[in-house]
Amino acid sequence: MKIRFLGTSYGAPAPGRHQQSLLLETDAGNAYLVDAGAPVLDILAGEGYDFGRLKAIFITHLHGDHMNGLADILNLAAYFGIRCGIWLSEQRGIDAFEAYCRMQTPGWTGAHTPFFRIEEGAFYDDGVLKVRSVQTAHMKAPCFGFLLEADASSVYVTGDLSPSLEDFPAFLDTVPVGMVVTECAHFSPEALYERIRRTRCACAAVIHVMPPSRYEALAALAGDMPMPVLLPEDGDVYEIR
Ligand SMILES: [Zn+2]
Ligand SMILES: [Zn+2]
Numbered sequence: 001m002k003i004r005f006l007g008t009s010y011g012a013p014a015p016g017r018h019q020q021s022l023l024l025e026t027d028a029g030n031a032y033l034v035d036a037g038a039p040v041l042d043i044l045a046g047e048g049y050d051f052g053r054l055k056a057i058f059i060t061h062l063h064g065d066h067m068n069g070l071a072d073i074l075n076l077a078a079y080f081g082i083r084c085g086i087w088l089s090e091q092r093g094i095d096a097f098e099a100y101c102r103m104q105t106p107g108w109t110g111a112h113t114p115f116f117r118i119e120e121g122a123f124y125d126d127g128v129l130k131v132r133s134v135q136t137a138h139m140k141a142p143c144f145g146f147l148l149e150a151d152a153s154s155v156y157v158t159g160d161l162s163p164s165l166e167d168f169p170a171f172l173d174t175v176p177v178g179m180v181v182t183e184c185a186h187f188s189p190e191a192l193y194e195r196i197r198r199t200r201c202a203c204a205a206v207i208h209v210m211p212p213s214r215y216e217a218l219a220a221l222a223g224d225m226p227m228p229v230l231l232p233e234d235g236d237v238y239e240i241r
Helices: 040-046 070-075 091-104 189-197 214-222
Strands: 002-007 021-025 031-036 054-058 085-088 115-117 121-125 130-135 144-150 153-157 179-184 204-209 237-239
Touching: 002 040, 002 204, 021 040, 031 144, 040 070, 070 091, 085 091, 091 115, 179 189, 189 214, 204 214
Parallel strands: 031 054, 054 085, 085 115, 153 179, 179 204
Antiparallel strands: 002 021, 002 237, 021 031, 121 130, 130 144, 144 153
16 A cells, blocks of 8 residues: 655645645545545646545545545546545544535535445444544544555555544554554654554654654654654655564
């Protein structure tokens, strides 16, 4: 399974960085989006991407930096032949996006881009990719991290977390995953690294970093970590093992 970092910024776009979005691609050619804060449609349409590969979109929570790109996808889904389910963390998000679709397209039925509400635990399995959600305490409303497994590899995307890091999932301390993708906006690099150090993740990728000056500490301290630590930029692609 490959991961492409379409957007690595936090809260607002920054020079060279869109808001958060990850594109996963399996060996079979299936593609999945985790979060869509970046202008995903512009990025992928600009390179002539085959949108028929896109099988599902999973949104960790209803903050704009994780879903601002979804409106474009919905607006032009028919034009680009996008047929995929869209999983959202809350019913009010589904209601809002359905209203948006009906405003754009009277008679919209959602047949090609149906919405689903994420429940905690295993919630997606299309025979290629399995996804399990773990709730975080980032918002009072439901918000999630995701364990995504395909091609005998796995990645855990934390979504946004609480400042205490108490919602960093404990199962990562005992269950090995190929990569953890996490944020560094709500706690210090030192606190994040201390938490990641206890996990069995083969590799860590830190995005959604705020303030940007934290990148210096993240880079300086990475060499002391027991696993490789990546600080991806937009467009970077990694193979997850
Ligand atoms: Zn958030
Ligand atoms: Zn965020």
